[in-house]
Amino acid sequence: MTDFSSILPDADESADSTDSMVIQEPRLWRDDGWTARVIKNEDDEGWAVEMIKDGEVEPALVGPWTMGRDKKNPKPLDTSAFNTLVKTASEVLRRHEQQLRAILHKEVAIDAATGRINVTLDIVPDEDDPHALLAAEDAFGESLAKVRVSAAFKLNASSAAAWVENGFAKPR
Structure with missing residues (x-):
């Protein structure tokens, strides 16, 4: 066989x-x-x-x-129509991803005593445990802190400055 x-x-x-x-x-x-x-x-x-x-x-x-x-x-x-459809559908997906990123990712830059600090908030839309990650980096991209916060946390210049001034302690 x-x-x-x-x-x-x-x-x-x-x-x-x-x-x-x-x-x-x-x-x-x-x-x-x-x-x-x-x-x-x-x-x-x-x-x-x-x-x-x-x-x-x-x-x-x-x-x-x-x-x-x-x-x-x-x-x-036909080939031409298919290629046009692929291009259009890809653009729709790209725009959707950009919109989702804009909703789930916020970024603020503040001036602190140690220099410029970039503070980011990344929302994790988990059905069971929604939360967000608040992070800080210096002007060179070095991580300074990262804490888990409520998904409802509002990131703006004043909340970022308060977090930095409090030594990166987890906000309430």
Whole structure:
């Protein structure tokens, strides 16, 4: 009996290759870590396209899709349209990440007796234990202190200065 184990992929490898397999069908394209799927628009008579990043459950982008020449079926996906959709969906994700970072990360610089100090507040949105990390660095990026605080802690110039003046003791 011939042993094919050396040329057959492991189960894990074949699952990975299936996920990253390139598909180029009129209503389904998969490439470069993205899947574009043309779907019936639930809101009206037309069509929509959804862009899903590999590994994600929810689409990053859903938008209207062009009707074909017969005015009944959707226009087929093509390389140019797919590349445009990937670029647009990537931009949507990038903006979402920037917005989330702006919500969860605050930064203030203050002048102290020892020089310029950068104080940051990073909120950890844990469902069971939401909290934040208050940290201070000197002008050279050296860590001066880090404490865990309430996720409701308000970082501003006066709260940062008070924390520094109190020797980096955990704020109440």
